[in-house]
Amino acid sequence: MKLFIDSGHLPDIAALVPLGIIDGVTTNPSLLAKEDANPSDLLKQICDTVQGPVSAEVVATDSEGMIREGRELARIDDHIVVKVPFGKAGVTACRALTAEDIRVNVTLIFSPTQALLAAKVGAAYVSPFVGRLDDIATSGLDVVGQIVEIYDNYEFLTEVLVASVRGPMHLVEAARLGADICTCPPAVIEAAFEHPLTDIGLERFLKDWEQARAARA
Numbered sequence: 001m002k003l004f005i006d007s008g009h010l011p012d013i014a015a016l017v018p019l020g021i022i023d024g025v026t027t028n029p030s031l032l033a034k035e036d037a038n039p040s041d042l043l044k045q046i047c048d049t050v051q052g053p054v055s056a057e058v059v060a061t062d063s064e065g066m067i068r069e070g071r072e073l074a075r076i077d078d079h080i081v082v083k084v085p086f087g088k089a090g091v092t093a094c095r096a097l098t099a100e101d102i103r104v105n106v107t108l109i110f111s112p113t114q115a116l117l118a119a120k121v122g123a124a125y126v127s128p129f130v131g132r133l134d135d136i137a138t139s140g141l142d143v144v145g146q147i148v149e150i151y152d153n154y155e156f157l158t159e160v161l162v163a164s165v166r167g168p169m170h171l172v173e174a175a176r177l178g179a180d181i182c183t184c185p186p187a188v189i190e191a192a193f194e195h196p197l198t199d200i201g202l203e204r205f206l207k208d209w210e211q212a213r214a215a216r217a
């Protein structure tokens with residue numbers, strides 16, 4: 001499974017990429033709005049840093065505007081994946097941009113029917129939002145499981161990119177369900193490293209080693 005960073009914060013991205021565990025980045029207008037930088041320049045820096053797919057979202061709400069913005073975003077760097085919100089305008093824009101060999105991530109996916117329609121217009125990725133579904137007492141991971149099953153049934157090439165991840169268990173369950181990608185905020189990736197028994201185990205190894213050396217001295 002591929003692991004993406006869900007962030008527009010370059011220092012966090014630059015800190016994680018050298019570990020070799022990161023395959024790409026997802027951003028959205030809310031994430032980029034938090035950063036004190038020109039969005040295009042920042043997206044270019046993120047692309048240079050990660051050297052993998054970087055989702056950049058349009059803010060137009062009509063299909064013509066989405067297509068125009070999508071083309072502009074795609075010109076920033078070859079790694080840019082244009083993110084369009086699901087809906088009739090988004091589906092129309094996805095079809096048009098895909099026909100121009102621009103990869104599209106259809107976002108704000110909350111149901112398997114939406115994911116099916118996005119796949120039919122050649123979306124490279126769909127982003128089901130698990131956390132936001134959980135927030136309204138609906139299992140986001142159940143939706144992911146249904147999308148994975150539907151795509152497997154028909155061998156759709158669209159990749160399932162699990163988004164709106166709130167904790168490490170979303171990452172675990174996304175992997176168990178066979179999702180192609182999970183995009184995680186940096187804090188969730190940090191949490192995925194942690195286990196108290198690892199810390200206790202290391203402390204004990206080092207203590208035993210030092211005690212044995214001291215006894216021999």
Ligand code: E4P
Binds near residue numbers: 027
């Ligand atoms: C990423 O592609 C999504 O925009 C993001 O994961 C949404 O996360 P949120 O629900 O925590 O805002």
